[in-house]
Structure formats: structure tokens, C-alpha cells
Amino acid sequence: MSELYQSAFNYATEFLGYANDSPIQVGDEAREGLKHLDIALPCAGTAALTVIDELNQWFSPATMKMGSPRFFGFVIGGSYPVSVASNWLGTAWDQNTGLEKTTPAAAMLEKVSARWMLNILGLPKESATAFVTGATVANFTALAAARNQVFKQAGWDVESDGLIGAPEVQIIISEDSHPTVYKSLGMLGFGRNRVTKAVVDEQGRIDMTQFPQIEDNAIIITQAGNINSGAFDPIGEISKLAESKKAWVHVDGAFGLWAQASPEYKHLSKGIELADSWATDAHKWLNVPYDSGLAFVKNKHALKAAMAITASYLPSENAERNPSDYTPELSRRARGIDVYAVLRYLGTDGVAELIERCCACAKRFGELFIAAGYEVMNEVVLNQVVVCFGSEEVNLKIMDVIQKEGTTWIGQTMWHGRLAARISVSNWQTDFAAVDESFEVINKVARQVLAS
Numbered sequence: 127m128s129e130l131y132q133s134a135f136n137y138a139t140e141f142l143g144y145a146n147d148s149p150i151q152v153g154d155e156a157r158e159g160l161k162h163l164d165i166a167l168p169c170a171g172t173a174a175l176t177v178i179d180e181l182n183q184w185f186s187p188a189t190m191k192m193g194s195p196r197f198f199g200f201v202i203g204g205s206y207p208v209s210v211a212s213n214w215l216g217t218a219w220d221q222n223t224g225l226e227k228t229t230p231a232a233a234m235l236e237k238v239s240a241r242w243m244l245n246i247l248g249l250p251k252e253s254a255t256a257f258v259t260g261a262t263v264a265n266f267t268a269l270a271a272a273r274n275q276v277f278k279q280a281g282w283d284v285e286s287d288g289l290i291g292a293p294e295v296q297i298i299i300s301e302d303s304h305p306t307v308y309k310s311l312g313m314l315g316f317g318r319n320r321v322t323k324a325v326v327d328e329q330g331r332i333d334m335t336q337f338p339q340i341e342d343n344a345i346i347i348t349q350a351g352n353i354n355s356g357a358f359d360p361i362g363e364i365s366k367l368a369e370s371k372k373a374w375v376h377v378d379g380a381f382g383l384w385a386q387a388s389p390e391y392k393h394l395s396k397g398i399e400l401a402d403s404w405a406t407d408a409h410k411w412l413n414v415p416y417d418s419g420l421a422f423v424k425n426k427h428a429l430k431a432a433m434a435i436t437a438s439y440l441p442s443e444n445a446e447r448n449p450s451d452y453t454p455e456l457s458r459r460a461r462g463i464d465v466y467a468v469l470r471y472l473g474t475d476g477v478a479e480l481i482e483r484c485c486a487c488a489k490r491f492g493e494l495f496i497a498a499g500y501e502v503m504n505e506v507v508l509n510q511v512v513v514c515f516g517s518e519e520v521n522l523k524i525m526d527v528i529q530k531e532g533t534t535w536i537g538q539t540m541w542h543g544r545l546a547a548r549i550s551v552s553n554w555q556t557d558f559a560a561v562d563e564s565f566e567v568i569n570k571v572a573r574q575v576l577a578s
């Protein structure tokens with residue numbers, strides 16, 4: 127066995143050693159090579175060492191180097207080495223993280239990580255935390271708690287009686303919400319279209335002068351960190367408005383919630399602690415490996431009512447915190463390990479430094495683009511930059527050439543009805559040198575395309 131593990135370790139460390147210096151985008155040859163893995167399953171097995179050799183040979187070269195300090199597509203982040211290492215250990219430990227009684231270490235680390243997270247994000251201490259796969263499921267989980275509570279207030283037990291014949295619920299959602307929030311609404315039976323949209327301003331923030339009338343039994347879904355501009359809805363103001371109607375306020379803070387960890391950027395999310403639930407990702411800005419998202423719910427009972435299960439064979443009596451009481455899954459990976467490892471490694475100062483460095487890098491991008499005469503379409507308040515080089519055709523051409531060149535990677539977006547390039551800075555390795563190196567390539571390509 128040790129030869130097998132050693133071989134996987136060698137391949138993994140070799141990959142991590144060259145990944146930063148390799149072209150980011152997957153080349154045609156590497157894509158072509160993947161066909162060696164696409165075979166009919168033979169009757170006879172294959173030696174484990176050979177399986178690992180083959181995976182390394184064909185998969186490694188075909189990886190998009192998303193962990194590169196110069197990868198700015200999506201808000202993705204990389205993985206701190208400490209969390210790659212903790213993830214390996216977590217796999218070796220292979221704990222089925224459902225119950226405290228059977229996996230006490232995994233349950234305990236979740237409890238501690240949850241406490242640290244609430245502290246670092248400045249959220250109410252009494253909130254329950256769910257360790258889920260990502261922000262999509264974190265939104266789903268938190269909104270399931272919202273559904274439970276809002277129907278309970280209306281005298282309806284939605285967990286037992288479902289939605290058929292249930293009282294009306296109003297869902298108010300920012301018109302610039304992430305598509306995965308609509309997906310969560312669909313999965314919860316609310317429907318993706320039965321929503322009241324809150325109008326946003328030019329930065330994608332909910333415009334309070336046009337905020338819809340809040341009805342009885344309402345759930346209001348806000349955003350901390352617009353996916354294009356990085357702007358924040360006025361969550362404190364909305365939460366105060368929601369109080370009189372006992373409406374539930376949820377925050378999709380997939381990446382923006384992390385502003386709370388920085389003394390310099392905390393003002394952006396002012397009043398966020400007044401909401402009822404929050405969703406974020408650890409696999410984005412905290413830079414832990416996939417998959418790792420977190421849902422926080424102030425009303426612990428609402429979350430447990432929506433998520434907990436009981437079965438005669440599950441030993442849950444006297445447990446202080448059974449992880450599965452808070453998540454859609456019963457059996458799952460011990461996600462708290464990697465969150466614990468990175469937080470322990472960075473401390474609160476280290477997390478603040480990470481957030482502030484990424485935001486400073488985004489600001490630098492913005493300044494470099496403006497100085498070079500390009501149009502920066504958003505106020506660069508956080509880690510997001512939307513830049514437009516010219517017509518749709520020009521933008522697409524520039525992005526295509528940049529991606530093929532391989533030094534850096536930026537993706538496309540639609541902002542105010544125009545196609546533009548979007549830069550998201552969230553990698554633990556990104557610094558001014560990475561920004562300058564990337565900008566040099568982007569500028570050179572843009573000049574060439576514009577001149578052609």
C-alpha cells in the first residue's frame with residue numbers, strides 16, 4: 127500500500143510544483159489525451175499502481191490550472207497547502223460525518239470551526255452552522271429553514287404537510303441574484319418564477335427607493351457581493367424593514383460575506399448580522415479544496431426542523447451537536463477539517479490579510495485598466511472588476527487570445543446588457559506581481575486585437 131500512496135503523493139506534489147508555471151487553459155493535445163481514459167470497462171481489474179499512473183498521465187495535463195495566482199475566471203480561489211494536506215488526511219480518516227457518537231473528532235472539529243466562522247464573520251453566536259457542498263446548497267439549506275419558520279408563523283407545518291394547499295408565501299429577491307438562488311427556490315418547491323423582484327441600481331445593489339411592499343409570510347433574499355460588481359445590497363436597512371412583518375432575510379454571501387473578516391472592508395456589509403440566515407463558500411475565498419460551503423441560520427430550531435432526521439438505528443441520544451441535524455445529507459465527508467486547518471493556519475489576522483490583498487489586487491487591476499484607456503464598468507469596491515475593451519466581437523476575441531496564450535485567464539460576463547470581461551481576485555497566491563504580469567499580457571493582446 128505504501129508504494130501506491132507514495133506514488134499518488136509524488137504525482138500530486140509534482141503537479142503542485144509545476145501548476146503555477148504551466149499554461150492555465152487546457153491545450154488541445156491534453157484534451158485529446160483524455161480519450162485514453164474513455165474506455166469500455168474491462169472484465170479483468172487493473173493493478174492499483176497502473177490506475178494511478180494512468181490517471182496522472184492523462185488527467186494531470188488536462189487540468190485547467192484554476193489554482194494559479196493568475197487565474198481570474200469566476201470567483202474560485204485555490205487551496206492553501208495546509209488545506210490540501212488536511213484534505214488528504216481527511217480522506218485517509220474517511221469519517222462518515224453524520225453523528226457525534228460515531229465520529230466524535232469530526233463532529234468536534236465542525237463545532238469548533240463553526241464557532242470560529244461565526245466569530246470571524248461577526249454573525250450572531252447562537253446561529254447554527256451547516257457544512258455543505260457549496261453556496262448553492264448553502265442557499266438551499268438556509269432557505270429550507272426560512273421556509274419552515276415562515277410557514278410555522280402562518281400556522282402551517284411544511285415539513286409534514288408539504289406545499290400543496292399551503293398559505294401564500296412572498297419571495298422578494300434582488301433582480302440581480304445569482305442563478306443558483308433561483309435553483310434553490312425551485313428545489314424547495316417555491317418555483318423559480320413565483321418571485322417579486324427588487325429593482326437594483328447601476329452597481330447591482332437593491333434600490334431601496336423602489337423596494338416592494340413586504341406582505342405577510344415573506345422571505346427576502348439579498349446579496350453580499352454582486353457577481354459582477356462585488357457590490358452589496360443594503361442588508362441592514364432591509365432587515366430593519368423586515369422586522370415589522372416578521373419577514374425572513376437571507377443573504378447570499380458566496381464570496382462577499384468574507385468582507386466581514388476584514389476591518390478595512392467590513393463597512394460594505396454593514397448591518398448584515400441583522401439578517402436571519404447567510405450562505406457562503408469556503409472553497410472560494412477561504413481557499414480550501416472542493417467542496418466546501420457553509421450555511422448559517424440564526425434560528426437553530428428552524429434549521430433543525432428542516433434538516434434533522436431520526437431513525438431507530440441512528441445513535442443520536444445525548445449528542446451535543448450531530449452534524450447531520452443541520453445538512454441535507456446524512457453521510458458525508460468531514461468538511462470541518464479543512465475549514466479548521468486554514469483558520470488555524472491563518473488566524474483572524476491572516477484571513478483579513480487575504481481578503482485585503484485580493485481586494486487591493488482588484489483595485490490595482492482597475493487602476494491599470496483605466497490608465498491604459500479601457501472602460502472599467504463597475505466601482506471596484508471588493509474583488510471584482512468588469513472591464514470592456516470595445517465591441518462584443520472585440521471583447522470575445524481578446525478573451526479568446528488571452529486564454530489560449532495561457533499566462534492568465536479571464537472570463538466573460540454580461541453587464542448592463544453589454545458583453546465584457548470579468549476579473550475576480552480570490553486566490554491565496556495572488557499578489558501585485560501576478561496582477562502586473564497578467565495585465566501586461568492582457569494589455570498587449572488588447573492592443574493587438576484593437577489595432578487589427
Ligand SMILES: Cc1ncc(COP(=O)(O)O)c(C=O)c1O
Pocket residue numbers: 201259260261262263304306307351352353378379380381407419
Ligand atoms: C453570489 C453567488 N451565489 C452562489 C454561488 C454558487 O456557489 P457554488 O458554485 O459554490 O455552489 C456563486 C458561485 O459563483 C456565487 O457567486
